[in-house]
Amino acid sequence: MSGTIDREQAVAIAYGRGHLPLRLPAGARITTIRKRALPKLPDAAAALDAALRTKPFGSPPLSQLAAGKRSACILICDITRPVPNRLFLRPMIETMVTAGIPIDRITVLVATGLHRPNLGEELAELVGDPWVLAEVRVENHDARNEDDHVDLGRTPTRGTPVKLDRRFVEADLRIATGLVEPHFMAGWSGGRKVIAPGVAGHETIRTFHSARFMEDPLAVQCNLIGNPLHEEQLEIVRMLGYCYALNTVIDEDRDLVFVSFGEIIASHQAAVDFVSGATHVPVGRKFSTVVTSSAGYPLDKTYYQTIKGMVTPLDILAPGGTLIMASECSEGFGSAEFREAQQRLVDLGPERFLATLTAKSLAEVDEWQTEMQVKSLRVGRVELYTTGLAQADRDVTGVHLVTNIDEAVAAAITRSGDSAVAVIPEGPYVIPYHQPAAA
Structure with a gap:
């Protein structure tokens, strides 16, 4: 059912x-x-630890990914999504530091898209962990600032211009984090969507938001097959190169019911497979x-x-x-x-x-x-x-x-x-x- x-x-x-x-x-x-109803995870910390260390999708554990890297950028969604950042940011950062990445070379970047920045008390609420705010550089993406972006060219299929935040593109280790839930254009949020439009330049985002995409009958909630937005996002990920994702699913009480980590496309698909049957309700x-x-x-x-x-x-x-x-x-x-x-x-x-x-x-x-x-x-x-x-x-x-x-x-x-x-x-x-x- x-x-x-x-x-x-x-x-x-x-x-x-x-x-x-x-x-x-x-x-x-x-x-x-x-x-x-989805069963709550009895021990969210243990589930997160397993996702990062022993059960990644399509990639080595986070500790191995971080070994030998000189810098890292972790994307988080902005305040419009109730992602449980408080549960995973510090364990991820501590794993990276233990693996040898200097803490001053780790950036947490708020994937605002074209939304306003999250500042002050709102930023503290979003991050959810005072230690992270005190120890790590936390910054907001600004889609309108051209100098903040690297031009990667155009997607091969539809020619979407691809400009992404320099702090993410130039990091040795790139990780997107987010919440997987129905999205009324991209099919599902999370994973690749945190990159584009999350930390894309305004031209990339405005192309996604043009009628060419918006009026496509396959650009709808809970659909990834033939969805032009999803397909463009996958092409952007491939143009970018190696990146990873931590995806979460929460219930009506905002409690964690699923977490996946690994290669960005594989880990996102695992979360979609988990939640789709519960969320897409026949009437x-x-x-x-x-x-x-x-x-x-x-x-x-x-x-x-x-x-x-x-x-x-x-x-x-x-x-x-x-x-x-x-x-x-x-x-x-x-x-x-x-x-x-x-x-x-x-x-x-x-x-x-x-x-x-x-x-x-x-x-x-x-x-x-x-x-x-x-x-x-x-x-x-x-x-x-x-x-x-x-x-x-x-x-x-x-x-x-x-x-x-x-x-x-x-x-x-x-x-x-x-x-x-x-x-x-x-x-x-x-x-x-x-x-x-x-x-």
């Missing part, structure tokens, strides 16, 4: 650092869609009312990140149905570039906005997220419950704002005449797909 579907009258969905309780109409027939019907979240903190810090949760459930939303999204947006809207794209969406409408993108080889910064929102607007009505957006920002969301999520569900049921409601408490970490029951 790929996942679990329970029926209940009351349910809570992830919101901010907690949960938002739903009190739905008595006549509502609720289907709650969750990942299949026997489509729903006129779907209630979901942005998976809570940190993914619901901004409206920019919220859009991910608007796209992942579309396969089970009936045409013309209502998708109700709950996201705290505690940090507000997102970048100035994203706000400008949203303003164009509101001014032009979805189809005219999309028409302005199709001829571009390079997307404008952050407009791709607005393009993804258009996919949900094509299917049905999108509503947003949030407590974190100023009125000026609410005006350019491009969706319907609601002040009471329970009343919004009741109204959606009335509009459709269908009392069946799908609820996805963990938002984009769960990918439901329509699989009609056999006749």
